Amino acid sequence: MTRSAEINPRGAKPTRITAGRIGLYAFLISAALFFTVPLYVMIVTSLKTMPEIRAARIFALPDHLDFSAWKVAWAGACAGAECAGIRAGFLNSVLITLPSVVISVLFGAINGYALSFWRPRGGNLMFGLLMAGALVPYQVFLYPLVRGFAALGLYNSLIGIVIVHVLFGLPLVTLLFRNYFVTIPEELFKASRLDGAGFWRIFLEIMLPMSVPMLVVAAMMQFTGIWNDFLLGLVFAGRDNLPMTVQLNNIVNTTTGERLYNVNMAATILTALVPLAIYFFSGRWFVRGIAAGAVKG
Known part of the structure; x- marks a missing residue:
């Protein structure tokens, strides 16, 4: 050798x-x-x-x-007249984010599945309108949504902010699942139809189990976007349901005497800690989902 x-x-x-x-x-x-x-x-x-x-x-x-700054940031930092720290918005962020992610991902998966395999009449037009709506800045919709939610009694409520996040998240999630489902051989769908399976059985027993990587991708993207949201939470959540991002803004901009930079930094890290932890522990699944079809179509 x-x-x-x-x-x-x-x-x-x-x-x-x-x-x-x-x-x-x-x-x-x-x-x-x-x-x-x-x-x-x-x-x-x-x-x-x-x-x-x-x-x-x-x-x-x-x-x-x-670590005293961390303790103050969590339970003692002042946001206006209230000195409850960043934890005052933690539970609100959880209550807003979890149902918003679950509902938007589920509806987006159903939309993508229907558009990819069942192709309803006018489906392409509806999909185009959905994508066009996603390109319009949020600020354009704020006033009409405020007026409409106020008329329905949903303004400044937990249900209202969840609905808003679901509505704004549906275009992206639908696009992700549609691009994923078109990579699945159509013969599998046709064989299921020949065996007598209907819309929901095919979706729940075949398509949904096959789309676990995309479920992770969509859930992570939605979770991060909703958890980090400031504008929609400020406008629609109401004083009793303000998320952590709004609480953080109130803490940082509340100054009585000396500005406590260590407390502000600790509060910022605490606010970002949950999505950072999710990406850290689920990053492999995210990459797998992207590689499995998130950018295909």
Whole structure:
């Protein structure tokens, strides 16, 4: 056996360092720093005392770990006259996000399934209108929705904000599932029809179990978008149902004397912690779903 064969038994060519490869790695490193540096600053600032923060050493590690800012941010930070911390909006965000995600993903899956296999009369037109509506900015719909929800008694209510998120999430979720279902062989659908299966049986027993990767993708995208929403929660939720993002804005903009940057940073991290954890633990499923057809069609 020759020395070259020992070094490279499969006969693969050695990796060449090219200008394109250097540029690619430079871009990836820059993109990683773009996100990690602010996160690092937020974390170290939240663990510092105010005298350390006033020393203006923004990248320096804290002299000692101080979690008091996190405790204040969770249960003691003031938003106007109320000093209940960010936890006042945590339960509201959960109550808003979970039903909104479940309903929008379920309806989007049904829409995508119907448009891909059953092709109802006028389905293409309805799908086009749905996509066109998704391109219109939210702000255009705010006043008509406020007037309509007020007339129905749904304005400033938990049910109202859930319906709003479902309505605005349906176009994207429908598009994802439609593009996913068109990658499934139509022969499987036709064989199910020959066996006497109807609309709901095919959907629940065949199509839905096959679309688990897309269910994860759609749920993660909806969860992140709804949890991080500020505008719709501020307009439609009402004072008793304000989500964490609105509570965070109220805490950051409430100042009595010294601005507590460590508390503000801790409150920001706490607000973003749930979607970050979901992406961290479910990132593999997200990539699988994207690869399985989220961008096909």
